[in-house]
Amino acid sequence: MSENKQKTGKKGSGNMDEIAKTIFAPIYPVIAENIIRRFGIKTGICIDLGSGPALLSIAIAEMSDLSVTALDYSNEMHEAASGNIEEAGLSDRITLMCGDVHNIPLDDDYADLIISRGSMFFWDDIHQAFKEIYRILKPGGKTYIGGGFGNKELFESVSAKMIRKNPKWKEFNRKNISEENVTRFKNMLEDIGVPDYEVILGDEGFWIIISKSVPGVL
Ligand code: SAM
Numbered sequence: 001m002s003e004n005k006q007k008t009g010k011k012g013s014g015n016m017d018e019i020a021k022t023i024f025a026p027i028y029p030v031i032a033e034n035i036i037r038r039f040g041i042k043t044g045i046c047i048d049l050g051s052g053p054a055l056l057s058i059a060i061a062e063m064s065d066l067s068v069t070a071l072d073y074s075n076e077m078h079e080a081a082s083g084n085i086e087e088a089g090l091s092d093r094i095t096l097m098c099g100d101v102h103n104i105p106l107d108d109d110y111a112d113l114i115i116s117r118g119s120m121f122f123w124d125d126i127h128q129a130f131k132e133i134y135r136i137l138k139p140g141g142k143t144y145i146g147g148g149f150g151n152k153e154l155f156e157s158v159s160a161k162m163i164r165k166n167p168k169w170k171e172f173n174r175k176n177i178s179e180e181n182v183t184r185f186k187n188m189l190e191d192i193g194v195p196d197y198e199v200i201l202g203d204e205g206f207w208i209i210i211s212k213s214v215p216g217v218l
Pocket of ligand 1: 049
């Protein structure tokens, strides 16, 4: 078991659930809106990787007709997510799946949209994880994977609250959302041979957009 996985115990998942439902709460609808506005994908299958308490899964399901699978390797996170999904009245639209991003238990060419927030910074082997992501992405599909708070105002208000709660958070977040990390992820995408990608680093956050082409269509 990896060190990261061990950290996500009952306490870790309880903390994440509490932060997601309080300080982070306003960011999820804004991120979901950014995703839908950018790609216009509102039907089909969406996978949320490292979904935690599933608030991004809930926001995207509320704004679209997508069938969402919330995948996380932590049973404790799933317990929190299950309550949140039920409370949102979305149990028929969001399925919880226990799984590891390094070995995703889904078929090739499966998902129209793959989203993930705040999780990739914890992945042990980003090469393996992104090979899996590219494998399950449907031709014509898109990814929006990374970290951030949706816009500048939310970044500023969430940062101020998080730093008050934990002064080390500023450095942790700065390292995650940084030019160095952009270079690390770009190098990884080149290494594994993803032909069509874009990396955003700005007010929206740090996001990796991968487009998988439909065979025979340029
Ligand atoms: N995406 C959620 C959000 O923004 O509220 C949760 C973010 S939380 C900081 C990171 C999540 O990624 C945790 O729920 C953790 O269990 C999950 N995670 C980390 N590594 C993972 C892996 N290799 N496979 C699946 N889930 C993973």
